[in-house]
Amino acid sequence: MQITFLGTSSGVPTRSRNVSSVALRLPQRAEFWLFDCGEGTQHQLLRSELKSSQLARIFVTHMHGDHIFGLMGLLASCGLAGNVQRMDIYGPPDLDEYLKACRRYSQTHFSYPIKVHTVRPGVIYEDSEFTVSCDLLKHRVPAYGYRIAERDRPGHFDVKRAAALGIPSGPLYGKLKRGEVVSLPDGRRVNGADLCGPTEIGRKLAYCTDTVFCDTSIALAQDADVLIHEATFAHQDAELAYQRLHSTSTMAAQVALAAQVKRLIMTHFSPRYAPGNDIELKDLLAEARSIFPNTDMASDFWTYEIPRRQSPELATV
Template identity: 40%
Template sequence: MSLLRLTFLGTSAAQPTLHRNLSGLAVKADADLLLFDCGEGSQRQMVRFGTGFTVEAVFFTHFHADHYLGIIGFLRTLGMMGREHPIQLYGPPPARRLLHQAVHLGVDTLSFPVEIHELKDGDRVRRSGYSVQAVGVDHRINALGYVMEEDGRPGRFHLEKARALGVPEGPYFGKLQRGEAVTLENGTTVRPEDVLGASRPGRKLVISGDTRPCTSLAQAAKDADLLVHESTFSDDEQERALETRHSTAREAARVARDAGARRLILTHLSSRHDTDPSKLLGQAREEYTGPVEVAHDGLTVELPLRD
């Protein structure tokens, strides 16, 4: 997988504002386009920010209305665009019941199959070159975070070693780089480990969904390239955070710090921080020394390959 790009479609908590839509995150993984949550208005944000509509799968963190009602209109739009191949919908129980209702709302039938899957903590969805794992988190209702992890990549190809072993340039180089052994014309077998360095870890993206800071997510986010964590409230709203089972920016930063995450992006902001999230950013930076920023609608981030 060469491309891993995030586009924040909505960064507001509970209700939309003039500047922020409801929860939605588009992730482009090479040819795949995934959505994580689909709040009301997500499809308009996809048009606005140019993500395209070729979504293969939608992963819902939970089923509070602000995280999933946008799927109703989005599926109808896909139908009007002539989609024929299936779309996969994933989420914690009661995903089957609620998403079935959403799919069949109204009198129009869809022109393509919608396949609904319920996930629990630890379940992993395999896709080409990467996986998405569900992580149980701490919210008012059944909720999941997600870990998107790229498969490990072969080590660097050592041209000089290959030449010294008599490997001719061309297709054999490609086979060795893909981890395949080759047999030369003189009968010598050259194995990938003869010409490749140590394997390199893939990238790791962790998305919290709505949650209190919790050990399960911190463990899942160990050494993540990026942790996207909700930060609905500031320090002076701690009581409200406890009541609603959300996190403050400071608490999100502590999760990133404890996990050893390489980068932190805060999202899912209360409307009181709509246009000025500086308080959230300042409190997060007191706990976490790595790169941290507050997401805004349309923010696009590409995660580079690891060395």
Template identity: 40%
Template sequence: MSLLRLTFLGTSAAQPTLHRNLSGLTVKADSDLLLFDCGEGSQRQMVRFGTGFTVEAAFFTHFHADHYLGIIGFLRTLGMMGREHPLRLYGPPPARRLLHQAVHLGVDSLSFPVEIHELKDGDSVRRDGYTVHAVGVDHRINALGYVLAEDPRAGRFHLAKARELGVPEGPSFGKLQRGEAVTLADGTTVRPEDVVGPSRPGRRLVISGDTRPCASLISAAKDADLLVHESTFSDDEQERALETRHSTAREAARVAREAGVRRLILTHLSSRHDTDPSKLLGQAREEFSGPVEVAHDGLTVELPLRD
């Protein structure tokens, strides 16, 4: 997998504002387009930010209305566009009941199949070149975070070494890169480890969904390339964060620090911080020394390959 790109469709908590839509995030993983949450108005944001509508799967963190009601209109739009291949929807219970209602709302049936799958902590969804893992988190209702883990990448092919060993250029190079041994014309066997370096780790993207700071997410986010963590409140709203089972920006940054992530992006902001999230950013930077920023609608981030 070469491309791993995120586009934030909505970064507001609970209600939309003039500047921020409700929760929604697309992830482009090579040819796959994934959707994480789909708040009301998400499809308009997809048009606005040019993500396209070719979503293969949608993952819901939980079923508070601001995280999933947008799927109703999105499904109808896909039907009007003539979609025929299946769309897979994933989320924690009661995903089957609530998403079934969304699929069948209205008098017109959809032109394409919709598969609904319930996930629990520890479940995984295998895709081409990567896996999406579900992580149980701490919110007021049943909720999940997600880890998109890229497969380990093949080691570097040492061209000069292969030539030195007499491997002819062409199909033999490809075999060695695929892990197959090659027998030369003189009977010598060249093994992949003779010319290919050790495998390289894949990238890891972690999406918290709505949650209090929790050990399960810290464990799942260890050494992640990017943690996208909710930061609904600031320090002076700590009591409200505890009451609603959300996180402050400082707490999100503490999760990032304890997990040793490489980069942190804060999202899901209370309307109090709609146009000026500087307080959140400042408090997060006091806890986490790595790169940290506050997401805005339309923010696009590409994760580079690991060396």
């Protein structure tokens, strides 16, 4: 699981930061998922190492323009390129009607099927590897935060040890790799967990924007490997944050601390903290780190690989 930030500004783009969009690359599937799609996102994709032909799913948090104005253009370009087979899009109730209106008034016809899934709190997508859930945050319009959870996987299977035990290769190996107990032709019973390394704990990512500090963010981020959280304002501007229902750097850090995440990555910064101003983005980073030291500040095109975790305890159960 690899995160690439395509836009990290709030409201409007700047010279160095585009508006909101984050890509989650899944190398094992040769695909990536997109979270939000602000204006210019397709240009950011062209400047990145991501390929639009591998875009499979888009998750939209809410209907503000800096999160959706790039969506129609990206979908249209994918259609003209003819390299997308299908697109699943998840978002608030108004998203489907918005896309229908865009298609109607621009007379755009897609060459591939698009399915818009209206989300509600709970699990919105699930397969053999991942579960995606969402819940309402606290913003001026309905806004959803997302949690992506990877399933645990058995550790590395020791083929040499299995052969030394005289276990015949074939279907039995598949069961042992899954940690199952199997009966051999000679009557022996072998626990697959004994032949596997430590269980690989599924990685967890939470994406929370736009929102003021709320309990929902904490629940979505609980024990996550990475929390991506908006930090539109500095702590000094907390009153503005409450008025506009956005977060400060310290609110993001408090969510990370309460949720016991491994790493916080802040994004969605107000342009008011540009270099040379009284408060700069480096000050927001210092504020957050005073509460939650393992904090990073996202920048456009920065890529972060979520590391795997192993659990020796689970492997011996």
